[in-house]
Amino acid sequence: xxxxxxxxxxxxxxxxxxxxxxxxxxxxxxxxxxxxxxxxxxxxxxxxxxxxxxxxxxxxxxxxxxxxxxxxxxxxxxxxxxxxxxxxxxxxxxxxxxxxxxxxxxxxxxxxxxxxxxxxxxxxxxxxxxxxxxxxxxxxxxxxxxxxxxxxxxxxxxxxxxxxxxxxxxxxxxxxxxxxxxxxxxxxxxxxxxxxxxxxxxxxxxxxxxxx
Numbered sequence: 648x649x650x651x652x653x654x655x656x657x658x659x660x661x662x663x664x665x666x667x668x669x670x671x672x673x674x675x676x677x678x679x680x681x682x683x684x685x686x687x688x689x690x691x692x693x694x695x696x697x698x699x700x701x702x703x704x705x706x707x708x709x710x711x712x713x714x715x716x717x718x719x720x721x722x723x724x725x726x727x728x729x730x731x732x733x734x735x736x737x738x739x740x741x742x743x744x745x746x747x748x749x750x751x752x753x754x755x756x757x758x759x760x761x762x763x764x765x766x767x768x769x770x771x772x773x774x775x776x777x778x779x780x781x782x783x784x785x786x787x788x789x790x791x792x793x794x795x796x797x798x799x800x801x802x803x804x805x806x807x808x809x810x811x812x813x814x815x816x817x818x819x820x821x822x823x824x825x826x827x828x829x830x831x832x833x834x835x836x837x838x839x840x841x842x843x844x845x846x847x848x849x850x851x852x853x854x855x856x857x858x859x
Contacts, residue, residue, distance in 0.1 A: 676780040678810040678842055681749040684737060686810070686844040688746045690717065693737050697721060701735075714851035715741045722757065730769050732758035740850030747844040754817075754837035766816075766835040770801060773814055773840055777802045796820050796830065811843040 680686050683696035697704060697719070704721040711718060719737040726733040734757045738748040753769050755761055778789070782804035791800040797820035803813040819834040843849070 674781070675807055676782045676804070677806045677808070678804075678812045680746065681735070681737075681751070681842055684746060684749060686746050686842075687743075689744065690719070690739060693719060693739075693746055697737070714849075716747075716851055717744070726751065727769060727772055730765050730772070731761040741852045743850050747850050749842045751840040752837065753839075763833065763835055766838055767833075769838045770814075770816055770835065773838070774801050777804070777812065777814060780804075782806070796822075797836075799830075805846075809845065809847065811846045812841070813843070814838065814840045 680688075682700045684693050684700070685696075688696065694706065697706060701721060701723055704723065707720045709718050709720070710716070717739045719739075721735050723733050723735060725731075726735070731753065734752040736748075736750040736752065737746060738750070739745060740747045753761065753766060774789075786806075787802070787804040788800065789802050791803075793800055793815075795817075797817050799816050799818070801814045801816055803811065805811050815838075816835055817837045817839075819831040819836060821829050821831065
């Protein structure tokens, strides 16, 4: 496996996606957001997009104390059929107040009835979908280890404008087990699929250099 540093992972830090033209027409894949919610939309516009995509979904709003970004969250049953409940987080930039990231998350905290088999199926379904979208090979990474021993980067790709899609999985990890058996690939704990407007310089709160 390749190895990716933690900095290279998407900030969180998971028939679904708004893409560009089909690969069959040899149009380069693009990352524009999730369904009707497009990058650079205002909060009001995203709320309307959510209502269009998931009629009646309850929207919860919070502000990250670390990044000072606003997040709208909804829970969607069967976002992938027969794969349990998923949570969708829409994150808005600290300064721009416009949509900069969408995360689709499957884990026990979202759905306590979620099984290992369902999580493994989510991984397989999404990985197949992402690999078929026609991203350029030189801008794609698959099945890479990370700085966290319990996290695998299943897929990451950038479009020509530097926007990113990434999928990571977290698994049970036994540090005391013999080498090669520590990561329990048959015991997944979460899957996160992220769409990111500007992964290299995200619009989040940061302390200014020289102030401290």
